[in-house]
Amino acid sequence: MNSSDSRQLTTPAPSPHDYVGTPALATPAQVIVDVLGAPEPQLCDPAEPMIFADDLAAVRGDGVFETLMLRNGEVHNLQRHATRFVTSAAMLDLGEPDLDRWLAATELAAEAFGASVGAPEAALRWVYSRGRESTGQATGWVTVAPIAADVLTARQSGVKVMTAERGFRIDLSERSPWALIGAKTLSYAANMAALRYAKAHGLQDVIFVSDEGHVLEGPTSSVVVLRDNTLVTPPIEAGVLPGTTQAALFRVAEEQGWETAYEVLSVQDLIESDGVWLVSSVRVQARVTELDGHEMPRAECADEIEQMMWEAVAH
C-alpha cells in the first residue's frame, strides 16, 4: 500500500490542492515511520509501499488510531491521546501498545517532517493494526501530513452542518460491547460517507444523533455547546468518543471560571443555544454557523471561547 492509500483509511482522499504550505509539491508530502516492523522505529520512503495486502487494517479496518496536532515541531495533548490509544487497543483486544516506542516514533516523525516539509502545522497520526492475517504479527506506523485547506477554512469561517441519524440507540455501548463505542477504531467508512453526503448537499459537516434524537458527535469531532453561560457536551455514555480537545477545553474553561457540564442534548437544544462548535485535535475548533438550515448567530463571547479552545490545545 502506498502512502496516499494509508491515509484514505481514515480521511477522505484530499487533492494536492487541499494542502497548504507545500504548493510546489505535486503529491502531498508525507513522513512515514514504521513503528513495529523493526527492532527500533524506522523512517520509510513515502514513495514505497509499507504494509502487506493482508494487513487487517486495510482488509477489515481492524485496528485503532490517533490523530495529533503537530505544531512547530511539538505534538499537543500527548498524554490524553496516549491514554485513549491504550484504552482503544484494550477494547479491541490488541496487545498493549509500548508507549515508549510510539513516542520515539513520534519524535522521529516530527523531526523528519520539520526537516523535509517544514509547514508550521500538521496532522500526525498513529495507526496500530491487528496486523497481517497470514502471520498474526501486529503492525503500526506513524504518518505526518500537512493540514488540509478545508480545515483552515472551517476554523476561520465556521461550518454549515446537518444532523444525521447514526442508527443506534443511546444505550448501545452497554448492550453491545462489540460495537466498540468509545474506541477510536480504523472503521471510519460510515463517518466519511456522512461527510461526503453533507458536502454533496452544500454543507461542510455533520452532527450524529441517536435513535432517540440525542446529540452525539461529529464524524471526526466532539460537539461543544454554549448555553446559560455553561459549556456542555454529550456524556461519553451517550455513545461518543471521549474527545481529547473537549476534555482539555473543559479544564481550561473551569480554570477560567466557566461552568462545564456533560448533558444529554436534543437538536432543538442546539438550535436554541448560544453557540455550537465542532472541536478536534487538528481542526481545534469550527463554529457551527448553520444547523439544519437554522442560522446560528455568533455570540458576543465566542471570541473568548475560541481563545480557550486554542489554549486547550497548546499543551
Ligand code: PLP
Ligand atoms: N469524535 C470522533 C468520532 C472523532 O473521530 C474525533 C476525532 O477525530 C473526535 C470525536 C474528537 O477527538 P479529539 O478531540 O481527540 O481529536
